[in-house]
Amino acid sequence: MLFYIFAxxxxxxxAYMVLTRNLLYAGFALLVTLLSVAGIYVLLFADFVAVTQLMIYVGGVLVLILFGIMLSSRVHDQSVLSESVNKVWGTVITFLILVGLSHTILHANLSALPWLQAADTNVLGAQKSTVQTIGIKLMTDFVIPFELASLLLLIALMGAAYIATDKQNV
Known part of the structure; x- marks a missing residue:
């Protein structure tokens, strides 16, 4: 039940973050989204990924974006609002990409990968470390959240770079 609440x-x-025109509200909606995704990670017993989500995305990237929005939200006493774009084509393309990626992921046989079978041997010997286990889990069981988190970081960096640019000289 808690999983469905977080989801x-x-x-x-x-959805609110994407559909709102106010950038500050979109930043705070991103905060709620990132915190709920971290909650889902905790429910999936992915403690390492949840802590990474909180420290890197919520603690670093989101705070940077929010400060950038707050410091540059007024240009010549006018609020900065996102421009309206063709949302129909964006929705269609997003849905097609989602269907294609879902089909690929659901039909992939991850357990037959040769590098995963070779990783069963303990390379550290008698030393106890969870890095190898976390690495294998990140590349197999939690590859979707890991890739989505990296995509989110890329989008956040692109947004921060766009906000920081001088829009009059572009």
Whole structure:
């Protein structure tokens, strides 16, 4: 039940983030989305990924974006609002990409990968470390959240770079 609450919160705040024209509200909706995704990671017993989500995305990237939005939200006493774009084509393309990626992931046989079978041997010997286990889990069981988190970081960096640019000289 808690998983569905976090998932619904992530989807609703993500949709609000995309559909709102106010950049500050979109930043705070991103905060709710990232926190709910971290909650989902905790429910999936992915403690390492949840802590990484909180420290890097919520603690670093989001704070940087929010400060950038707050410091540059007024240009000549006018609010900065995102421009309206063709949302129909964006929705269609996003849906097609989602269907294609879902089909690829669901039909992939991850357990037959040769590098995964070779990773069963303990390379550290008698030393106890969870890095190898976390690495294998990140590249197999939690590859989707890991890739989505990296995509989110890329989008955040692109947004921060766009906000920091001088829009009059572009």
């Amino acid at each position: 619904l919160l992530a989807v609703l705040s993500g």
